[in-house]
Amino acid sequence: xSIDFQNYLSTTAKGLEPSGIRKFFDLAASMEDVIxxxxxxxxxxxxxxxxxxxxxxxxxxxxxxxxxxxxLELRQEISKYLKRxxxxxxxxxxxxxxxxxASQSLDLAFRAILNPxxxxxxxxxxFVSYTALVTLAGGVPIRIATYAENDFKVTPKQLEAAxxxxxxxxxxxxxxxxxxxxxxxxxLTEIAQVVDKHDLLVVTDEIYAxxxxxxxxxxxxxxxxxxxxxxxxxxxxxGFAMTGWRLGFLAAPREFIQVxxxxxxFTTMCAPTMLQLGALEALRNSTEQVEKMRQHxxxxxxxxVQSLRKIGLDCHTPGGAFYVFPSIQKTGLTSExxxxxxxxxxxxxxxxxxxxxxxxxxYIRCSYAASIEQLEIAMQRIGRFVKSLExxxxx
Ligand code: PMP
Numbered sequence: 539x540s541i542d543f544q545n546y547l548s549t550t551a552k553g554l555e556p557s558g559i560r561k562f563f564d565l566a567a568s569m570e571d572v573i574x575x576x577x578x579x580x581x582x583x584x585x586x587x588x589x590x591x592x593x594x595x596x597x598x599x600x601x602x603x604x605x606x607x608x609x610l611e612l613r614q615e616i617s618k619y620l621k622r623x624x625x626x627x628x629x630x631x632x633x634x635x636x637x638x639x640a641s642q643s644l645d646l647a648f649r650a651i652l653n654p655x656x657x658x659x660x661x662x663x664x665f666v667s668y669t670a671l672v673t674l675a676g677g678v679p680i681r682i683a684t685y686a687e688n689d690f691k692v693t694p695k696q697l698e699a700a701x702x703x704x705x706x707x708x709x710x711x712x713x714x715x716x717x718x719x720x721x722x723x724x725x726l727t728e729i730a731q732v733v734d735k736h737d738l739l740v741v742t743d744e745i746y747a748x749x750x751x752x753x754x755x756x757x758x759x760x761x762x763x764x765x766x767x768x769x770x771x772x773x774x775x776x777g778f779a780m781t782g783w784r785l786g787f788l789a790a791p792r793e794f795i796q797v798x799x800x801x802x803x804f805t806t807m808c809a810p811t812m813l814q815l816g817a818l819e820a821l822r823n824s825t826e827q828v829e830k831m832r833q834h835x836x837x838x839x840x841x842x843v844q845s846l847r848k849i850g851l852d853c854h855t856p857g858g859a860f861y862v863f864p865s866i867q868k869t870g871l872t873s874e875x876x877x878x879x880x881x882x883x884x885x886x887x888x889x890x891x892x893x894x895x896x897x898x899x900x901y902i903r904c905s906y907a908a909s910i911e912q913l914e915i916a917m918q919r920i921g922r923f924v925k926s927l928e929x930x931x932x933x
Contacts, residue, residue, distance in 0.1 A: 554674075557667075565887075573886050580776065582831055584820075585820075591815060591819035592815060594815075595813075595816065604809070608634070608814055609818070612821075613630035616787050617630040624747065625757070625760045628789040635788050636809045637806075639784045640773035642786065643771040643788040644668070651739060652675045656677045658679055663894035663901070672709075683896065685897060686852070694728045710743065712742075712744070712858070713755075713856070716889070717861065718856020719854075720755070722756060730762075733764065739769065740767055740768050742759065742770050744772045745771065745776050746777070769790040778828060784810075838908075839855075839860075845913075846864045850868070851924065860906050863901050863903055864904070866902055
């Protein structure tokens, strides 16, 4: 008897929308001479001393499991790092978990706090995984649209309007993927007042914290009164150029951590041991390299914003991460049409803004995690493409 595979699949899993980013990646990968501004990962290789530490760990035979929450030594370093850089205080013994990427921290956080039907406010344009992870954990993602006029920042009024008696948490991401927008202390404090008033939690994705250019980064957990309401997520992927290592971490009140460790021990056991030993080196001895990479991104950010404006595309100045999010509305194309034609006609891969939610329509995400030489060529090509559209419009 033949099987109808669809009958055996989970309705929730089947219902997930495929990531709009992957589609363009796959298309770009099948073409030659493409400059990709599509990827969300550093173009730098992990600093050598960090790689060497992991190699040494393997050579020394560190091939067993660690504690579920991760090597205590690494949690101690994470705790110091959070204190030193973000003025937040977490006990390494029972308030920190080392996870398989920030992705898994997000998954754990939602699984630990959500009951079926609980709502999580997601500020869009947003990282593609958020709505899927909330849905998989049984929650309901509630999307709040933000716009370039307000630098893609959510206002307390918008949050108030979206809150219901089912709202459990707000997900914050600053600096943001895809807009690069950053929430400063004053803005976070305003959000905190809403959180407090409605007795909510905040899951704060601070994976781009190291890549802030204009204002000092503020962690949501450091806002007075918010410590007990915050699950803080960060990791090594972006600032330390360690995406392939799949190492992240989360810090939270111990009551949350206890439940998350329980889930983690059944689903994953622990993050890879030899890589955790490499990450120790990242936190101990890479401040200078991280700062050097930040300087590169900062210069590229300035170049990208200037070039896009010269081309005639409106572009807000992103305060962090490694993305610019210019408007392509004046071209009359949808963001998907723009991205598809730019790839075909000029061989530059960008991500259409609608991949990050409806309010991303009319924008494209360009990553500047590429060499300045590549960015220069990409900007020439984008300039030529936009000009060709203007000429066609005139005709
Ligand atoms: N959060 C955001 C906002 C991201 O952009 C990404 C990666 N693109 C992640 C989380 C996941 O990071 P990791 O590689 O640590 O899983």
